Amino acid sequence: MASLNSEQELFKSLVEASAVPTAIYIGQDIVIAAVNAGMLSFLGKDASLIGKPVREAMPDAGLQHIVAHIRLVFSTGIAYHKKEDKTEILIDGTPQDFYFSHTIKALRNSQGEPAGVVQTIVDITALVLARKKIAETEEHLAFALSTARMREQQLLCLVDHNADHMSVADMEGNLIYMNAAARKLLGVDPDEDVTTLSANDFYSAAELKRVQETVIQQIKEQTGWQGTIRLRNRLTHEDIPCQVNYILTKDPESGEVIGRGATVRDLRPEIRAKAELQRLGMIVDISEDFCNYSDIEGNTIYLNAAGLRLIGMDKEDMGTTNLFQYHTEHSAAAIRDVIMPQLHRSGKWSGTLELVHQQTGEVIPIHKQLFIIREDITDLPIAIAGIARDLRPELKAGKALDFKNTQLQIAIRELEFLANSVPVVVWRSDPQGQLDYINQRWNEKSPIAISKALGNGWAETIHPDDEKRAWAAWRLCLNTGSPYQIEFRLLDKFGTYRWWMVRAIALKDDNGHIIKWYGSNIDITDQKELEKQKDNFLGVASHELKTPVTSIKAYVQVMEMMFRRAGDTKNAELLAKMDHQINRLSNLIADLLEVTKISTGRLQVASSVFSFNQMVEEVIEEVQRTSVNHEIQRNLHFDKEITGDKERICQVIINLLTNAIKYSPDASRIIISTEGNDSEVKICVQDFGIGIRKDQQERIFEQFYRVNGNREYTFPGLGLGLYISSEIVKHLNGRIWVDSVEGKGSTFCFSLPLN
Structure with a gap:
């Protein structure tokens, strides 16, 4: 224990x-x-x-x-x-x-x-709490530092992407920093080191001196300096007016001024916009339309000269008026009760109103457009702009137009009445060939109604044998604008086909463009029957005449020979003249037979290979023997063989040469020429005779058509030679034409295809 x-x-x-x-x-x-x-x-x-x-x-x-x-x-x-x-x-x-x-x-x-x-x-409570406080303080300091750096980066980014020119330089003008807008404005490459540049690179000599000696000296530490300068682009050397703000930069430690910063705004867009506004203002001021500008309560701020004239107002009184005063009571009420609320809702309104002339009291109808003008930032309505057009001229023109339309409708009805009164079928089509009008005569002849025949409906009545030919000719005219003329058969309401002569011409505008086609159909069935009877008669008559004429010619030739043997030359000469007249009669009979063959489709052509120039030489030699007053001059440039009907071509050339001799009695020469290429050969016969009038040239190749002299000459013949020649050329797939000047002569040409 x-x-x-x-x-x-x-x-x-x-x-x-x-x-x-x-x-x-x-x-x-x-x-x-x-x-x-x-x-x-x-x-x-x-x-x-x-x-x-x-x-x-x-x-x-x-x-x-x-x-x-x-x-x-x-x-x-x-x-x-x-x-x-x-x-x-x-x-x-x-x-x-x-x-x-x-x-x-x-x-x-x-x-x-x-x-x-x-x-x-x-x-250790105090120690732990102190350590925590220190840790929190460090965390706050780190966050603040991070935030400061981020804000610095954001600020630099904002500066670098600012639309205005921003730069920093030391007091000697050496550049330290320049943002992207400044580089673009002054022609500096985005990757170029700006610290190698100075103010000397961006000013003219005079402007640099002004900036250095005046502007920089006036920059205050507190307020800086504001004003305009002219910068210069390094690449283009263009002087650029700019609004500039200068500030002085200081050392944060010592407070000593170490440089200057500048923000610059390019004034060119503003200058252009101001000029554009001035032009716009001038346009508005000289405009013939009524232009007004008032505040949101309707108090007048501006009226252009045309507006003042329209309402009879003095410029001095403009500022004391309200837009309600120069409109009628009805229009003023509409503006106040209907238009203003709509303007506030939608920003615009258009419609008809009435102005009142301030001196005469005349009511002036107008078409007006109103717009709300809003403040840029607050978007609050600040003014009302309006433009109006005087409707009186339009209303007057409208009345005149209504009158013209009435007259036009009357004219159209009269034309329709006239078209329905003529005995032929009259029709109209668009530029593409689609029929859009047919008169009432169609209903008297055709088995289909007009409504069904419009467009291309009429074509179902055309004879099958004529359809291809009719359409080909119609399409050609639609493409070329040339007149349309053709004969073909159409079915009538009794089930039989009748012959029609169909013609059409194009109505064109000033530029040659087709507006409409106007055409007519003439029933030529009876005429065709008469022509058929005539052709039959001519065929029979010419055939019956041929045998006795041949016999007479033989007797005359025998008698002429007997008289010459007996030494009776006088009677022999008389018989020779008789033989010459019999030859003329034989030629006329031969022509009539040719016409009969052509009309009945029995004209035949043969084909052989021959030398064209040799054939022409033979014809010239033959015709030259019969003419002592005319020399046939050659101008031959086609020395090739061709394939064709030699006899028929010879017949055409003989017709042209004999016609040239006949119709140039006072001339002494005829020129015949040939030329060709790989596709065709052309031959022309030129005379220096009476010529042919323009109005006759279109009919010169018609059957039985003859040209007479205008003074003492009357030329014999039936008018069949050129008709027969043109039909032969057509059968050979060629073409024939004439160029002529009345009183100077004619040139007849035809061409033949080589293939």
């Missing part, structure tokens, strides 16, 4: 000597054996605590985990150490967090058995 007491005294001495709160606990009940002042202060107790179990010394719920660790160490002998142990303790009834570092170790007796526990506790 004395030994235990001595140990307790030793422990007490050690505990009291410890600089940190310390307590010793002994026995199974964990009784407080020794405790120093620091521990008593920590527990908020006095020395009476000694000898009591630990659970009484630490009744707080926040300290029960410490009691549990003390018991565990006593029972296991394993030491326990905890740093910064967070403990909640009631202080004046309020729970507060404390932080402790405590150590609990077992005390053993001489036998090595647990005899007690020693505990040390260090209150």
